[in-house]
Amino acid sequence: MQQIRKQKPTARQRMTVAKSARNRSSAEQMLVELKRRLREISDLTAAGDVLNWDQATYMPQGGADARGRQCAVLYRLAHEQAVAPALGKLLDALACYGETLPHDSDVASLIRVARRDFQKMIKIPPEHVARANAHGSASYNAWTRARPANDFAAMVPACNGVLTI
Numbered sequence: 001m002q003q004i005r006k007q008k009p010t011a012r013q014r015m016t017v018a019k020s021a022r023n024r025s026s027a028e029q030m031l032v033e034l035k036r037r038l039r040e041i042s043d044l045t046a047a048g049d050v051l052n053w054d055q056a057t058y059m060p061q062g063g064a065d066a067r068g069r070q071c072a073v074l075y076r077l078a079h080e081q082a083v084a085p086a087l088g089k090l091l092d093a094l095a096c097y098g099e100t101l102p103h104d105s106d107v108a109s110l111i112r113v114a115r116r117d118f119q120k121m122i123k124i125p126p127e128h129v130a131r132a133n134a135h136g137s138a139s140y141n142a143w144t145r146a147r148p149a150n151d152f153a154a155m156v157p158a159c160n161g162v163l164t165i
Contacts, residue, residue, distance in 0.1 A: 027097040031107065034090055037081065038114060044078035048133070055137065068137030076130035083122045091115045132165050 048071050055067045081087070091114055098111035139158040146154040 027094065030090055030094050030097075031111075034087075034094060034111070034114065037084075037087055037090070038110075041078050041081050044074050044081070048074035048078065052137075055140065064137065064141035068134045068141075071137050072130040072134040075133045076126045079121065079124070079126045079129040082118065083124075083126070088118055088122070091118055128165070135161050135165055 051067060051071050051074065055064065055071075059067055091111065094111045095115060098108045101108040103109075135158075139155075139161070142155060142158045146152060
């Protein structure tokens with residue numbers, strides 16, 4: 001009976017397998033970093049949302065200016081992290097990896113959506129985000145005073161401010 005011998009993989013085949021494993025490991029490490037960055041951006045945004053909710057429900061009179069500044073800072077920080085060049089490089093590096101995965105997989109979708117959001121956000125300066133949020137907070141404060149008094153003319157400066165932003 002003749003034995004069939006298994007051929008040993010060539011050096012090139014071994015290198016290809018090792019390189020593939022290294023790339024997968026590297027992509028997984030980059031994915032962990034992407035998730036960490038996105039989680040931090042989400043946390044900053046959520047903290048700003050809590051402050052907005054507090055402004056709308058429990059904030060004492062006279063706190064609107066401080067609350068507007070706080071919200072503006074949190075949203076500006078979140079935006080700065082969302083448009084950081086390091087995040088863009090990470091997303092670019094992961095794009096090829098995401099294309100090798102099934103289109104509807106969670107990881108491929110995360111990479112694709114995060115990359116699309118990054119491309120949108122880099123077009124908006126962080127200072128604009130801060131100004132818009134501070135103005136929104138001030139406008140809300142003006143509205144809470146104007147509405148009960150039926151003094152809608154008091155809202156005209158706030159409405160005009162939206163047009164200048």
